Amino acid sequence: MITSPAPTTLALSLAALSFVLTVIWGDPLLQILRHFRVGKIIRLEGPQRHFSKLGTPTMGGVMIVLPVAFIVLLLNAGWILGATYSGRSVLLPLAVLLAFAALGAVDDWAGLRGRKGEGLRARTKFGLQTLLALAAAYGLQHVLHVPELLIPGIPRPLTLGWPYLLVAAFIIVASSNAINLTDGLDGLAGLIAATAFAAYGGIALLQGQIYLARFAFVLVGSIFGFLWFNVHPAQLFMGDTGSLSLGAALGVVALMSGQWLLLPLIAVVPVAEVLSVMLQVSYFKLTGGRRLFKMSPLHHHFELLGWSETQVVQRFWLLSLLAAMIGVAIAVGYR
Numbered sequence: 001m002i003t004s005p006a007p008t009t010l011a012l013s014l015a016a017l018s019f020v021l022t023v024i025w026g027d028p029l030l031q032i033l034r035h036f037r038v039g040k041i042i043r044l045e046g047p048q049r050h051f052s053k054l055g056t057p058t059m060g061g062v063m064i065v066l067p068v069a070f071i072v073l074l075l076n077a078g079w080i081l082g083a084t085y086s087g088r089s090v091l092l093p094l095a096v097l098l099a100f101a102a103l104g105a106v107d108d109w110a111g112l113r114g115r116k117g118e119g120l121r122a123r124t125k126f127g128l129q130t131l132l133a134l135a136a137a138y139g140l141q142h143v144l145h146v147p148e149l150l151i152p153g154i155p156r157p158l159t160l161g162w163p164y165l166l167v168a169a170f171i172i173v174a175s176s177n178a179i180n181l182t183d184g185l186d187g188l189a190g191l192i193a194a195t196a197f198a199a200y201g202g203i204a205l206l207q208g209q210i211y212l213a214r215f216a217f218v219l220v221g222s223i224f225g226f227l228w229f230n231v232h233p234a235q236l237f238m239g240d241t242g243s244l245s246l247g248a249a250l251g252v253v254a255l256m257s258g259q260w261l262l263l264p265l266i267a268v269v270p271v272a273e274v275l276s277v278m279l280q281v282s283y284f285k286l287t288g289g290r291r292l293f294k295m296s297p298l299h300h301h302f303e304l305l306g307w308s309e310t311q312v313v314q315r316f317w318l319l320s321l322l323a324a325m326i327g328v329a330i331a332v333g334y335r
Contacts, residue, residue, distance in 0.1 A: 007210045011201060014071060014214055015221030021067040022225025030229065030236060033057035038112060056234060059108045061242020063229070064222045065101045069094060071218050089144050090215040093252040096136050097219075100176060100248040103128055104240035111240075119240065129173045133248070137168035140255055147258030152330060157258050171260055172251035178270035179247030180240060181277060181297045185309050186232035188299060191317040192269050193246045194223040199266045199324035200253045203331045212256050219249065232310050259331050266327040269320045273297040 038059050072094050103125070111119035119125070140146050141164050147157035148164050160167065183189035201216030223246070229236045238246075250267065254260040264271045276298035283292040294304040302312045 007213065008205055011205065011210075011213045011217040014075075015217040015224075018067050018071055018218045018221030019225045021070070022063055022222045023228050025067070026063055026225065026229050026236075029060070029063050030057060033059065033236070038108075053234070053237075056237055058112070058237040058239040059105060059241045060226060060230065060236040061101055061104060061238045061240070061245055063236070064219075064226045064238065064242055065097060065245060067222045067225070068218050069098060072215060075214065089256070090211050092136065092139050092144060093212075093215055093249050093256065096132070096172070096252050097245050097249040099132050099245075100129070101241050101245035103132070104242065104244035107244070108239040108241050126173070129176060129244075129248075130169060133169035133172035133176075133251075134165065136172055136248075136252055137165045137255075140168055140252070141165060144256070146256050149261070150258040151261065152333070168255050171255060171263065172248050174274070175251030175254070175263065175267065175270070176244045176247035178267065178274045179250065180243040181273045182270045182299070183238060183243040184297060185299050185303075185313050186234040187227055187230050188313045188316060189238060189243055189246070190223050190227045190230055191313065192267070192320050193250060194220050194227070195317065195320050195324050196250055196267050197223070197253065199328050200250070200257055200259070202328050203257050203259055203262075204253075206332055207257065209257065212253065216253055219246070232313070262327045262331060265330075266324045267320075268323040269316050273299065276301065 034057055038057055072090055076088060076091065107119035107125060109119075141148070148160045149158040151158065179189055179193055182192055197216045197219045201213045201220065204210075204213035204216060226236075226238065226242070230238065247270070251260075251263070254263045254266075274297075276293055276296045280291060280293050280296040283290065293301040295301055299312050299316065303309065307315075
């Protein structure tokens with residue numbers, strides 16, 4: 001008698017498959033991006049050492065998103081033939097991933113064709129993110145009926161009612177922009193995002209959310225495939241196509257697990273990046289032009305302190321890995 005593989009085995013196998021598919025099609029994508037001159041524009045206010053990256057292909061988030069979409073849709077091809085409802089639940093985070101990738105692609109393209117590397121207006125981008133996030137929040141609460149909030153020490157999930165829509169939308173938008181701000185050094189955003197998705201994939205497995213775990217680990221594999229081309233010196237950048245979509249998908253995965261209170265811990269580096277920008281702007285205004293950090297987001301501050309790019313990335317990733325391990329331990333501890 002043939003039995004189905006264990007959930008953990010299958011999830012990790014899907015991660016390996018996603019990695020292989022991403023690496024295989026990486027070189028053809030690079031050729032396409034170079035042919036159409038989809039090259040990175042470096043802003044003048046950034047660190048001087050980054051000018052060597054001028055012209056490096058961007059919009060590499062496509063490399064991540066398409067293999068994930070292919071595998072997830074392939075796994076759910078039986079929907080028409082009666083796939084389980086739990087299996088179809090991952091179509092919502094996939095839809096969010098694709099929608100935010102499309103928004104990011106428009107922003108990237110506008111930046112490549114606009115002046116000074118600027119893409120869509122911040123107000124326009126934020127408004128579209130909010131609309132997409134509210135739609136996703138409605139689906140989470142009223143279609144998937146996900147656990148709205150799990151708190152350590154409380155055995156049953158809490159119900160928040162209509163405020164959940166606002167909380168969920170905020171988490172999705174905040175996570176999307178946090179990963180976007182983190183994407184400033186070779187390999188940084190990819191390593192941080194992959195670690196966070198692996199943590200939530202593990203939490204999902206422990207909670208019996210097998211399909212959510214598979215989705216998370218498929219993303220981990222695809223991000224690793226992208227990192228094959230993105231580690232220093234990067235041949236390719238993810239752009240907003242990747243960072244906005246990965247951040248939004250991470251927010252949705254956290255919400256589907258019900259363990260979104262752990263997101264600031266598991267994603268401690270993106271949270272620190274956002275806080276550094278907020279503190280820098282506030283301090284600048286309050287002090288009439290003085291700066292709290294040498295430059296924000298935070299990774300640029302450490303670059304200007306003399307850390308090499310690889311030192312910043314590796315040390316930030318080590319902190320992220322430790323925080324993710326603690327987050328999983330907390331999730332396991334009160335089950």
